[in-house]
Amino acid sequence: MPEIRWDIITEERVIIATERSRRPHDFKKTDAPAEPKPDFVASCPFCVGNESLTPPEVDAFRTTGTQPDAPGWWVRVVPNKFPALASEGDPAPRSAGIYTLSDGVGVHEVLIETPRHNETPVAVSMQQWIEAMRMYQRRLHALAQDVRLKTVLIFRNEGRAAGASLEHPHSQLVGLTFVPPVLQRHIEGVHRYRSRYGRHPFEAILEQELREGVRVVRQTERFLLYAPFASRAPYELAILPLEPIGRFEQLPDETLQEFAQLLQDALRRLHAVLSDPPYNYMLFTAPNGYADEFWMHLRIAPRLSIDAGFELGSGVGINITAPEDAARYLSEV
C-alpha cells in the first residue's frame, strides 16, 4: 500500500510508493566503471596553472607571496563565467504592463575545492575538504557585508544528471536580493510549527529520530545524518546540528571540522551504496533578518529518478524507496 507522508515543516505531501521499489543495486549504472581521472586536464579552467581561463579570482587560500590568478592556491573562488545574476543593477521591481520585472542583481561565484582535477569529495583528503568548508564560511562572512543580499545559497552539482557541466570538483554560491520560495516556505512552516507546538520542528525531529533510530544513518557529537521522513526522492539525506545554530558561518572551527567529516562520510556512503550517483547538495544558512528562527542544515539529493509530468504539474514527489530502507542500506556500509 503506498503511503502519503506530510513534510512536518512545509506540510506538503510526498507519495512513498515502494511497490516499484528498487534495491540500491538497481539504481547502479550498468556502464563499465569510470576510467580513473587524471589530476590535471589541460583544457580545464579550474585546474592549477589554468587560472587565466577564469574571470579574475575573488578570494583564495594560497601560499604567502604567490599572486592572484596564478598557481600557489589550494582553494580558489572566481565569479561564474556565465553568471545567472549581475553584480550591478537596480533590484527594484518595475512594471511592464501587467507584469513585473527587475534587473537580475546578485552574486554568482564558483568555489574550486581543490587544484587537482580528480580530488572529488569522496577521494579528497580530509585536510583539503575542511579547507573547502572553511572557504564556504569565509565567503558567507564576506557576503554578509553586502546589504543588498537577503539570501546566500551554497550548492554542489555532481554529475551531469545533477546539472554539472564541469567535472573539476567545485561548488557554487548564489547571493539573492530576496528570500526564494523554498526558504520562504521553510521559514513560514517553522513559524507555524513553533506557534502551534512551542518548539522548533528540528527539535521535535531530533527527539523522535534519535529515539526511533530507523531513519538515522549516523550521529556524531554535534550532528545527525538522517533520511527525512517525507523525503521527496530516493536516498535523500539531511545533516542537522543537534543544537540550534542559525548560520553555517557561525560554526566554530572544531565543529566545522566535524561537519566536514560527516558530510564526506555521507557522500562516501552514497558513493558506495549507489555506485557514484549524481547528486546535489544544498547548504541552508539563515537569510539576513531570520537568524532567530533558522537552524542551518544541509540537504543531499541524489538524482536517481527524474521529475516527470506528475511532479512538475503537482509539486508532489513520488519516492520509490522508503527513507527507512535508505537509512538501513546507508548505515550498513
Add this chain to the structure above:
Amino acid sequence: MPEIRWDIITEERVIIATERSRRPHDFKKTDAPAEPKPDFVASCPFCVGNESLTPPEVDAFRTTGTQPDAPGWWVRVVPNKFPALASEGDPAPRSAGIYTLSDGVGVHEVLIETPRHNETPVAVSMQQWIEAMRMYQRRLHALAQDVRLKTVLIFRNEGRAAGASLEHPHSQLVGLTFVPPVLQRHIEGVHRYRSRYGRHPFEAILEQELREGVRVVRQTERFLLYAPFASRAPYELAILPLEPIGRFEQLPDETLQEFAQLLQDALRRLHAVLSDPPYNYMLFTAPNGYADEFWMHLRIAPRLSIDAGFELGSGVGINITAPEDAARYLSEV
C-alpha cells in the same frame, strides 16, 4: 543584464539569464537522427495484440463486438502496472509520533493514445489524436463520479529525460484526494489577483499578450498558444482558452477538436525547432469545488536543461532563453 521576472499568478520569481543563451540549434541533440520506429514491438505492453501484458482495461474506444483486453480498440485505458496510489484504503491522516501520514489512496491510469507504436503526437493522424483527447474528457467525466478525488491531473512524459520509461505513445492520469501544492498556489494566486484587480489574471494575460504579440506563437478562434512571460525554463509554452472554461471535460466537441489541433501544432513546432526534444505536458482542469475560479489550461515543458542545486534549493528557475526569443523561433516555423 539578467532579468528577474515575477509570475503574475504565484508571484514567484524566475531568472532570465540570456547571456548564456543558446539558439535553438544548440539545444539539438548531436546524435545521429533516430532510426524510424516500427509500428509494432513484440515486447511492448501497449501495442495492439499485447493486451495481456497490462492490467485489465478500465475503458477503451473499440469496434462494436470486440472484447475488452483484446484487439479492436483505438484508444485504451489501463491501470498503471506500478501505481503510485492505490484505489482502496483510508485517506484520513494519522499520526506517527510527531509525523503525519495516510494510506496512499488515489487513481493512476495509463491512456494509450494509439494501437501503433510509432504514432507519436507529431506523427499521428488528427482523427486519432482527437480520439485521444476525447478519451481524456471521458476519463475526467468518469472520475468526477469518485467523490474521494479532489484533483485529476493528466500529463504526458515524452523521452527519457522527461521521465518516460515506455516509448509507445501514452499519457497518464493521476487522481488525488487533495489539491496539490502547484494547483493550490495557482488557485491562491488567482484569488489574490482577482481581489486586487477585479479580474482573472488569465484575462489580463490574454489582453496584454494579444496586444503585444511578442510572446504569441499562434492564436486560433478559441485558444492562444504563447510563451509565458515568467517561463521557468527554455521554450515553455501554454495553451489558454480565450474565454473562461473551468473544466477541460466541458469543452464542446468542436472546441475540443480545435484544442487537439493546436496542441499537435505546438508539439510539431517544438519538434521542428528543437529536433524532437524530451518534454512534459500537464493539463490543468478545475479541481472539485474550484470550478468558479479556475480556467483550464495546458502547460508544455520541454526538458532542455536540468534543475540543479540552485533550483532545488531555492525554487527559482534560471531560464537561458527569453520567452520572446522562444516565441519568435516557434512562430517562424
